[in-house]
Amino acid sequence: MRGTSMRHVVFIGPQGAGKGTQAARVAPMFDLLHLATGDLFRALMAGESDLAAEVRTYYDRGDLVPDELTARVLFAALDERAAGSDVRGALIDGFPRNAAQARVLDEQISARGEVLAAVVHIDVARDVLMRRLTGRLVCRACGATYHREFNPPQVSGVCDLDGGELYVRSDDTEEAVARRLDIYFSETEPLLERWRARGLVRDVDGDQPIDAVTAAIAAAIEPVLGPAGR
Ligand code: ADP
Ligand code: ADP
Numbered sequence: 001m002r003g004t005s006m007r008h009v010v011f012i013g014p015q016g017a018g019k020g021t022q023a024a025r026v027a028p029m030f031d032l033l034h035l036a037t038g039d040l041f042r043a044l045m046a047g048e049s050d051l052a053a054e055v056r057t058y059y060d061r062g063d064l065v066p067d068e069l070t071a072r073v074l075f076a077a078l079d080e081r082a083a084g085s086d087v088r089g090a091l092i093d094g095f096p097r098n099a100a101q102a103r104v105l106d107e108q109i110s111a112r113g114e115v116l117a118a119v120v121h122i123d124v125a126r127d128v129l130m131r132r133l134t135g136r137l138v139c140r141a142c143g144a145t146y147h148r149e150f151n152p153p154q155v156s157g158v159c160d161l162d163g164g165e166l167y168v169r170s171d172d173t174e175e176a177v178a179r180r181l182d183i184y185f186s187e188t189e190p191l192l193e194r195w196r197a198r199g200l201v202r203d204v205d206g207d208q209p210i211d212a213v214t215a216a217i218a219a220a221i222e223p224v225l226g227p228a229g230r
Contacts, residue, residue, distance in 0.1 A: 006082065006089035006114045008032075009221055010096075010105075012192065013122035014184045015177060016129035016136070017206045018213055019093045020145045022122065025214045027091045029228040030221065033081050037094040039143045040073050041065065042169075062176030064097060064183060071095075071104045088225060089117065098187040102194060117224045119195045120217055122206040126181065133177045137166040151210060 009032060011019040020036060027034035041059055045052045058065045074095050082090070096102040109116050124132075135148040137157075141164030146153050153159060157166050171180070195201050202220035206213055218228055 005112075006087070007117040007225060008089040008109065008114060009091050009117055009225070010119045011091065011093045011122060012119055012188065013206060014124065014126070014129055014189075015180045016132040017122040017124045018132075018210070019122060020143075021151070021210060022213055022217055023091050023093045024144060026217050026221075029218060030091075030225050031086065031088045031229050032091040032225075033078070033085070033087050033089070035074060035077055035081070035090045035092050035095075036143075037070055037074055039094075040077055042138075042143065044073070060170050060176070062171050062179035062183075067098070067100045067104065071101065071108070075108060089114070096188075096191065097183070099191065099194075102191050116200060118202055118221050119192070119200045120220060121192055121201055121203045122213070122217075123203065124206040128207055129181065130174075130177065133172055134174070136169065136172055138169055139164040140167055141165075
């Protein structure tokens with residue numbers, strides 16, 4: 001790990017805004033660890049354990065997994081992946097989603113002597129989100145995200161990066177998507193006010209081509225993280 005303390009970036013945006021797609025591009029550019037709580041839960045549920053079964057009961061309905069469990073899984077992954085690596089910090093995607101989680105994030109970051117450098121708010125209108133989510137495909141091996149129409153893989157059903165099988169997430173049903181969007185707008189989006197007051201929020205228009213969104217995010221975080229390495 002570097003001598004200086006880690007500087008973290010949080011991505012906030014509704015389901016389908018492109019957080020996962022953009023994090024996979026932006027994290028390597030800025031030497032950040034990409035930590036997505038949804039990906040961590042999907043990896044956990046790929047195995048059979050009591051914890052996996054517990055997570056599944058919330059996940060498949062589109063409900064939030066309990067805060068304490070989510071924070072434990074996130075910070076364990078941060079410790080494990082940051083150890084011995086040369087990252088500047090983490091790009092946290094999917095956490096926090098409510099006020100209790102936002103408090104835990106602040107407490108953890110300050111207890112570790114680390115910094116929340118920026119909150120990137122990726123915004124997209126609700127009707128566009130529905131179209132994106134109903135065509136989403138995810139690689140079973142690496143978690144890379146595609147879209148049947150907007151970002152198709154080179155070979156149908158196969159990941160461009162590692163040849164893994166593409167599947168439709170169990171919670172990308174119309175019902176679970178609607179439930180997740182309701183939770184986002186009632187519990188997650190209001191958190192922006194807290195970070196705006198601290199001057200941390202960078203607003204990015206997510207309804208542009210994928211490359212244009214990446215460029216806008218890079219331009220927004222470069223002033224607080226330093227120049228992109230790649
Ligand atoms: P989130 O992580 O915010 O839920 P994803 O990155 O999984 O969003 O993107 C949701 C879906 O929309 C995916 O199928 C993805 O390929 C597609 N997508 C992402 N960004 C764009 C974009 N700028 N334009 C069109 N489709 C996009
Ligand atoms: P989406 O943003 O499309 O809901 P994610 O992959 O980020 O998808 O999350 C999928 C599911 O994982 C959520 O519906 C929820 O059950 C669980 N989850 C992810 N992040 C959190 C979190 N911060 N708190 C509680 N549950 C979470």
